[in-house]
Amino acid sequence: MQHPYKSSPDSARWKISVANLIPSEVDPVSSPPFKIDKSAKLVTAGSCFAQHIARHLKASGYNYFMTEPPHPIMSDDIAKTYNYGTFSARYGNIYTTRQLLQLFDRAFDKFEPRDSIWRLLNGRYVDALRPRITPNGYSLQRDVEADREYHLTQVRRLFRESEVFVFTLGLTEAWVSNLDGTVYPLCPGVAGGEFSNENYTFKNFDVDAVYDDLAEFATKLRIINPQVKFLLTVSPVPLIATATTEHVLAATTYSKAVLRVVAERFVLQFSDAYYFPSYEIITGSYTRGKYFADDLRSVTEEGVGHVMRLFFKHLAVEGLEDSPIFIAQQKDEHTQKMQGVIDTACDEEALDGVFK
Amino acid sequence: MSGKCLYPKYTLIGHSHVAAIEVAYECSHKQRACGYLIKLHEPEFKPVHHHSKKVLLPDKLIDVIDAGKSEGHLFVLSIGGAHHNVLGLTNHPTSFSLTDYKSNRAFLPPVVFSAIMRNHLDWQLNILRAIVEKIGSESFVCLQSPPPVYDKTRLLEVPGVYEEQIKMHGVMSAADRYEIWCIQSDIFEELSINLGGQFLKAPSSMVTSSGFLDKRAWRDPTHGNIEYGNAVLDQIEELMYATPL
Numbered sequence: 256m257q258h259p260y261k262s263s264p265d266s267a268r269w270k271i272s273v274a275n276l277i278p279s280e281v282d283p284v285s286s287p288p289f290k291i292d293k294s295a296k297l298v299t300a301g302s303c304f305a306q307h308i309a310r311h312l313k314a315s316g317y318n319y320f321m322t323e324p325p326h327p328i329m330s331d332d333i334a335k336t337y338n339y340g341t342f343s344a345r346y347g348n349i350y351t352t353r354q355l356l357q358l359f360d361r362a363f364d365k366f367e368p369r370d371s372i373w374r375l376l377n378g379r380y381v382d383a384l385r386p387r388i389t390p391n392g393y394s395l396q397r398d399v400e401a402d403r404e405y406h407l408t409q410v411r412r413l414f415r416e417s418e419v420f421v422f423t424l425g426l427t428e429a430w431v432s433n434l435d436g437t438v439y440p441l442c443p444g445v446a447g448g449e450f451s452n453e454n455y456t457f458k459n460f461d462v463d464a465v466y467d468d469l470a471e472f473a474t475k476l477r478i479i480n481p482q483v484k485f486l487l488t489v490s491p492v493p494l495i496a497t498a499t500t501e502h503v504l505a506a507t508t509y510s511k512a513v514l515r516v517v518a519e520r521f522v523l524q525f526s527d528a529y530y531f532p533s534y535e536i537i538t539g540s541y542t543r544g545k546y547f548a549d550d551l552r553s554v555t556e557e558g559v560g561h562v563m564r565l566f567f568k569h570l571a572v573e574g575l576e577d578s579p580i581f582i583a584q585q586k587d588e589h590t591q592k593m594q595g596v597i598d599t600a601c602d603e604e605a606l607d608g609v610f611k
Numbered sequence: 612m613s614g615k616c617l618y619p620k621y622t623l624i625g626h627s628h629v630a631a632i633e634v635a636y637e638c639s640h641k642q643r644a645c646g647y648l649i650k651l652h653e654p655e656f657k658p659v660h661h662h663s664k665k666v667l668l669p670d671k672l673i674d675v676i677d678a679g680k681s682e683g684h685l686f687v688l689s690i691g692g693a694h695h696n697v698l699g700l701t702n703h704p705t706s707f708s709l710t711d712y713k714s715n716r717a718f719l720p721p722v723v724f725s726a727i728m729r730n731h732l733d734w735q736l737n738i739l740r741a742i743v744e745k746i747g748s749e750s751f752v753c754l755q756s757p758p759p760v761y762d763k764t765r766l767l768e769v770p771g772v773y774e775e776q777i778k779m780h781g782v783m784s785a786a787d788r789y790e791i792w793c794i795q796s797d798i799f800e801e802l803s804i805n806l807g808g809q810f811l812k813a814p815s816s817m818v819t820s821s822g823f824l825d826k827r828a829w830r831d832p833t834h835g836n837i838e839y840g841n842a843v844l845d846q847i848e849e850l851m852y853a854t855p856l
Binding site: 323326327328329330332333336337389391392393394398401402404405408589590592593594596597 | 627693694696697698700701703704705707712713717718719720721722723726727730731772773776780
């Protein structure tokens, strides 16, 4: 009787499917349990790597679902600065599964963080749960609250209507409020607020904690949106810093290992859930590091391109060209017309009203 | 007027609000101290785009500024004051609000809208910078544009040049129109002060307790009437007797 390896496919063999290929030909993607058609509402959330996915999905002609899209009166620069379109809603980076779960609970009024508005050194205010969403903060606290309430309304809508939820797992390390367990995307004091050991605790979530939060989120989401599909990725971007006592390289390996295990466990437990190996595509030894920029953290466009090419190849219902189709920016005709009215208004208008 | 007269006259430069003030000036029974009045819509005074988005001031405008400087005039500027109505008069097809975050409209927090407005006013702000640079070390004031009209019915009855747009899209809420006007005012005030000048707010006698344009001053959706214009002229002439800027 032959041993199993005799009949294993090429994809199971390192030499054939990794070592002997030119890097751009390496394709570690296995058969997904679902495909995505152009009408499906695709939502993205997660760590900074997820922004690359969002960017390409937006440009791809697919239905990248945004509940806080850039308004037509906004220039591209302003939209980018204020994080309209960076993700499907303006939640900013969501690094941990605990943060994701808390976002869901906040959106559905199950959790209200007590320490949620911080001040900057210049006296302005930031939303502690998304401190970089508005550079230089808000001038009034009530503006933070109004924008947050609107945002959470849009997040509710996003959770209810999304059809494919793409989440990039980023970190296991987080800073947690001692008051109520709120998990912040940034350490207090970095972008607003003030750090104190009395108020905040460092947490490095383990496999069970990360998985349990993700599973709880997915279960809750499927209650309000039973048909939603999950697509998980793990961010290949190393930690910029660790708050553990480990070397940052070791801490990174630990974090990514935890997240990779969680992703694997999740797709085995949940139906219509898929792990897409963008982590492997970027970090695999076959690349010899060329998918990282000089800082050895940022992912190059070439690397992102490889990821997205395989994403569309395996997940798209219709075949898609390798190059994304860029959608022409919607022109704000209304404002142009109003501008034209102002520009052509002249002295006759002033004289017209003299005797009224 | 009491006090020392610091400026013999003033030179008034600006867009459509200057035209409205000019009517007040011509109809005024008072002895007014206006030296030169320049309407930037007029072809010979209209600033033009130079390469790299720079503003080129036409020679005739420069001549007037030089004349005003040599005669020791106070410079009064009213640049781009109507522009809050481009974004903030009628409802946009993708409706938005700066004040109502619970409706179906897209909520744009004031800090975001301020960036949008600043971007939208880029050309006007550059005109202001170019004119102030030409004025040099002379004192100048920028006029705040008239506040918006609270009453939607008035805007529908007297839509002015916006008739077609108002019919098609309706008028934004008073709260939003006021917020947008405030943001525009803040932008011009900040720049005026940064450039070393002063920002002259709308005459308090022409403004309601909630900040809108008083009924006595109503004309069209953008401009004040003769009474408003006279109140502004009174303000300017008071400045000529104030302590140095």
